[in-house]
Amino acid sequence: MxxxxxxxxxxxxxxxxxxxxxxxxxxxxxxxxxxxxxxxxxxxxPYGNTGNLKIAVVNTDEGYESDLIPVEVNVGENVTATLRGNENFDWVVLNDRDKAIEGVKSGAYYAAVVIPKTFSADMMTLFSTEVKHADIEFYENQKANAIAQIVTEKGSSAVQSQVNETFTETITSIGLKTVSSLLDYMSTDQVSNFIANLSSTLGDSVQDLQGVQASATSLAGILSSTSDSLTSASGMLKQTGAVDESTKQFMEHAKSGIDDSKEALKAANDAIDAAIDGSAGSFDKVSAELDKAFDTANLHVDLTVRQLDAAASALYTRAYDIDAMAGLLGSLADQVSDENLKDGLKSAATSLGGIADEYSNNATELEKIATSLTDSMAEVNNSRDEVDQAIADAKAGIAGAKSDYDSTFSVKAKELKKTVSGILDSLDGISGDLDSAVDGLTDASGSLAKGLSKAAKLVNKASDQLGEASDKIGAFKDELDGALMSDDLATIKTMIGNDPEGLAVSLSGPVALDRKPVYPIRNxxxxxxxxxxxxxxxxxxxxxxxxxxxxxxxxxxxxxxxxxxxxxxxxxxxxxxxxxxxxxxxxxxxxxxxxxxxxxxxxxxxxxxxxxxxxxxxxxxxxxxxxxxxxxxxxxxxxxxxxxxxxxxxxxxxxxxxxxxxxxxxxxxxxxxxxxxxxxxxxxxxxxxxxxxxxxxxxxxxxxxxxxxxxxxxxxxxxxxxxxxxxxx
Known part of the structure; x- marks a missing residue:
């Protein structure tokens, strides 16, 4: 150490x-x-100084205006205006695309953003069957600096994010304003009165149809009774015209009782005239009753058909508007990331779609009812022509029979006064002529009875169809009243509220990032x-x-x-x-x-x-x-x-x-x-x-x-x- x-x-x-x-x-x-x-x-x-990086912006977007929503949408202008206030980069707005690209090549700009002419139109294809992806041209000088490339890519991401947010906010705002306005309109007294009048008209139509049905039923009864009367008249004519052997023997002994024969012949002549005149009068009465019934039915049916067609057209219009609203809300739901909001929008879209389908189905039923009434009335009118013709033919036959009777039987009776032998000689001819006349009357009465029976069946069928139409209109009226009493539209209006612009801003950015740094570092x-x-x-x-x-x-x-x-x-x-x-x-x-x-x-x-x-x-x-x-x-x-x-x-x-x-x-x-x-x-x-x-x-x-x-x-x-x-x- x-x-x-x-x-x-x-x-x-x-x-x-x-x-x-x-x-x-x-x-x-x-x-x-x-x-x-x-x-x-x-x-x-360094990232706080990105405002010194120059990025050129060129907007050539021509905008878009929809036929459904008459509002011009220009996403390019909105993006450019927003970028002008963005201080993260030095955005240089130019009008020349080639100049911007040349500036990137020369190093005057680190990057260039070019918004094409069809940008807004391409973005709006989201609501069409042929969706086209909207592209923004982004040019960057990757040679200038390694880090600058990464930073400008963040700028392109910022532009893309701004475009998406602006587009979502614009479309959502327009859509919600339209829905809100429509809901407000549907809540006005005008629409309420219209629907109330429609309900009242439908009620009156039901009563009219029920009255027409009763008239048709009565007409069918009259036609059936007339047919039975003609059948009875035919039997009577057969009895009247029957010439048997006892009558011929009586004629052979008529010499001694010529006066009695004259009285008998006169009585027979009067009876036949009365029968023929009574039959003709019955035919006139039946024809008048038929004309009255048919005219009443035509009047009511025409009025009802016009009312049904008007109601169907109005329902189709409302169904189309409501279905458009449902489609718009469904598209908005696909753009939203928040699950609760997405579920609410989808639920509202489903509810509106159901109402639109219900309106369309009811309009279709009204059209079918109108068509059925028109067709049935056409068949009844055809039967009317056939019945009128049959009655005319019957009256003509009766008139012919009477003419034959007058020209044959009366002449023969006069000749009987002059000579009994002449009567006896011509008895066979008179008997044959009388049989021929009676047969003609019998055939005419049978043909007319069959025609009236067929007309009675057609009128009964029309009566049944009128009853079905009355029931369907009544059921539709009940459904309409029930829809008015529901709260579906009120619920949607509550969701949208009185501030569609604020809701549109929330939908364009439904998620706000709340940064909570852990072990924060200032710079x-x-x-x-x-x-x-x-x-x-x-x-x-x-x-x-x-x-x-x-x-x-x-x-x-x-x-x-x-x-x-x-x-x-x-x-x-x-x-x-x-x-x-x-x-x-x-x-x-x-x-x-x-x-x-x-x-x-x-x-x-x-x-x-x-x-x-x-x-x-x-x-x-x-x-x-x-x-x-x-x-x-x-x-x-x-x-x-x-x-x-x-x-x-x-x-x-x-x-x-x-x-x-x-x-x-x-x-x-x-x-x-x-x-x-x-x-x-x-x-x-x-x-x-x-x-x-x-x-x-x-x-x-x-x-x-x-x-x-x-x-x-x-x-x-x-x-x-x-x-x-x-x-x-």
């Missing part, structure tokens, strides 16, 4: 006696400070101070090894005889390590006092610098003592490895697998971690654990310099001999 201290004192005395020596030693102490402080000052707040310079401080201490150790002699002169060794190798090693290292401590003290004190880096525990920060300087200086000193110039080269290699593998600039997870593997075994790693803990706060015993691991590197270094000193010297002498034999090294 005596020799170690003696050697240290002699080194101090030798330096203090030389002015040049003192200047050099002071320079050796200051060099690490310059290295650390220049780097810390240069990276103090980038403070964050980088541990890395540059630790790096400068290693560089300072290399400079000491390069400028100072690590070997002891033989003259001084002779003064110390007897002396051991470890005493020489430790004696010279005391001076070497002392200078390293001075380097660490000056660097750490400058970091805290001159630059004002954030440091929660300055004493721990300086202590970490002292331990790091002793460890680094001992490692570099031991390598140099043991291996000479090769040891110095090894110290430089270790420096390079630790710059990239210690995680001082980037998270170690972002580096390659080799650096991630050696990361835990590098002295830089633990020195930097210890200083970070002293600056921003330690997690439990983090500081002392890192400091202990850092100090543990002295064990292999001292072992190499003290325990394995002699074999290492022999190996080093052999290596030096071989290198000197090359005459180059």
């Amino acid at each position: 005596k020799n170690i201290l003696h050697l240290f004192k002699r080194d101090v005395q030798n330096v203090s006696r030389s002015v040049i020596g003192l200047i050099v030693v002071m320079g050796l102490i200051i060099v690490p400070c310059l290295y650390a402080w220049f780097n810390i000052a240069g990276s103090w707040d 980038y310079g403070s964050a980088m101070a541990p890395f540059y401080t630790i790096l400068s201490l290693w560089v300072g150790s290399i400079v000491l090894a390069a400028m100072m002699k690590v070997s002891v002169d033989d003259e001084l060794i002779n003064e110390l005889i007897p002396v051991r190798l470890h005493e020489i090693y430790l004696g010279r290292y005391l001076f070497f390590g002392g200078l390293a401590l001075l380097q660490a003290t000056l660097v750490c004190a400058g970091d805290i006092l001159f630059f004002g880096i954030q440091c929660d525990n300055p004493l721990q920060f300086v202590l970490a610098g002292w331990v790091a300087s002793l460890v680094f200086s001992n490692i570099v000193y031991t390598l140099t003592v043991s291996f000479g110039d090769i040891g110095k080269a090894l110290a430089v290699v270790l420096l390079v490895m630790q710059v990239g593998g210690s995680g001082g600039t980037f998270p170690i997870e972002m580096t390659g697998p080799v650096f991630q593997a050696i990361y835990p075994f590098l002295p830089f790693t633990h020195g930097i971690n210890a200083m970070h803990a002293a600056m921003a706060g330690a997690y439990h015993m983090e500081y002392w654990i890192e400091l202990g691991i850092l100090a543990s590197y002295l064990i292999p270094s001292l072992a190499l310099g003290v325990v394995f000193r002699r074999p290492v010297i022999k190996a080093n002498d052999w290596i030096i001999e071989k290198l000197e034999s090359t005459k180059l090294i």
Whole structure:
């Protein structure tokens, strides 16, 4: 121990006696400070100065105006206006695209943002069946600076984020304003009165249809009764026209009772005239009743069809508007990341879609009912024509029969007065003519009865269809009244509220990032101070090894005889390590006092610098003592490895697998971690654990310099001999 201290004192005395020596030693102490402080000052707040980076902006967007929403949307103008107020970069707004690109090539701008002509139109294809991706052209000069490229990429991300936020806010605002206005309109007295009138009209239509149904049922009864009457008349005519053998025998004995025959013939003539006249009158009454019934049915059906068509058209219009609202809310829900808000919008869209479907289905049912009424009434009118024709034919047949009767039977009766023999001679002809006339009347009555029976069936069918239509309209009226009583529209209106613009802003950025820093560090310079401080201490150790002699002169060794190798090693290292401590003290004190880096525990920060300087200086000193110039080269290699593998600039997870593997075994790693803990706060015993691991590197270094000193010297002498034999090294 005596020799170690003696050697240290002699080194101090030798330096203090030389002015040049003192200047050099002071320079050796200051060099690490310059290295650390220049780097810390240069990276103090680089990302706070991005406002000096020029980025050109060219907006050629022509905008977009929708047919559905008559509001012009120009996302490009909104983005440009927002970027003008963004101070993160120096945004230079230009009108010439080629000029902006040329400026990027020449280095006048670090990047250029070009918004194309169809930008807004492409973005609005989100609501069409053919979605087109909207692109922004971004030009960057990657040759200008490695870090500038990364920073301008953040600028492009900011532009993209601003575009997305502006687009979402604009579209959401327009959509919500439209929905809110529609809901307000649907809540007005005008719409309420319209719906109330529609409900009243539907009620009146139901009553009218029920009245028409009753009239049709009565008409069917009349037609059926008329058909039965005609069937009875046909039977009566057959009985009247029957000529049997007893009548012929009676005619053969008519000579003696000609007066009685004349009276009988007159009575028969009167009976037949009355029957024919009664049948004709019945046909006139039936025709008048049919015309009245058919005219009433046509009047009511036409009015009902017009009302049904108007109601269906109104329902289709409302269904289309409500369905558009549902589609818009569904699209907005897909843009929202908040689950609660997304579920609420989807629920509202589903509710509106259900109402639209219900309105469309009801409109379709009304159209079917109107079509069914029109078709049924057409069939009834066709039957009316057939019935009118049948009645006309029957009346014509009866008139013809009467004419035949008058021209035949009356003439024959007069001739009977003149001569019975003539009557007897022509009896067969009269009988045949009478049979022919009766057959004609019978056929006409049967044909008319069949026609009236068919008309009665058609009228009954129309009556049934009118009843079904009445039931359907009544059911629709009940559904409409029930929809008006529901709170679906009121719920949607409550969700939107009275401030659609505010809700649109919330939807465009539904998630606000609330940063809560753990172990906060105020600025980038403070964050980088541990890395540059630790790096400068290693560089300072290399400079000491390069400028100072690590070997002891033989003259001084002779003064110390007897002396051991470890005493020489430790004696010279005391001076070497002392200078390293001075380097660490000056660097750490400058970091805290001159630059004002954030440091929660300055004493721990300086202590970490002292331990790091002793460890680094001992490692570099031991390598140099043991291996000479090769040891110095090894110290430089270790420096390079630790710059990239210690995680001082980037998270170690972002580096390659080799650096991630050696990361835990590098002295830089633990020195930097210890200083970070002293600056921003330690997690439990983090500081002392890192400091202990850092100090543990002295064990292999001292072992190499003290325990394995002699074999290492022999190996080093052999290596030096071989290198000197090359005459180059």
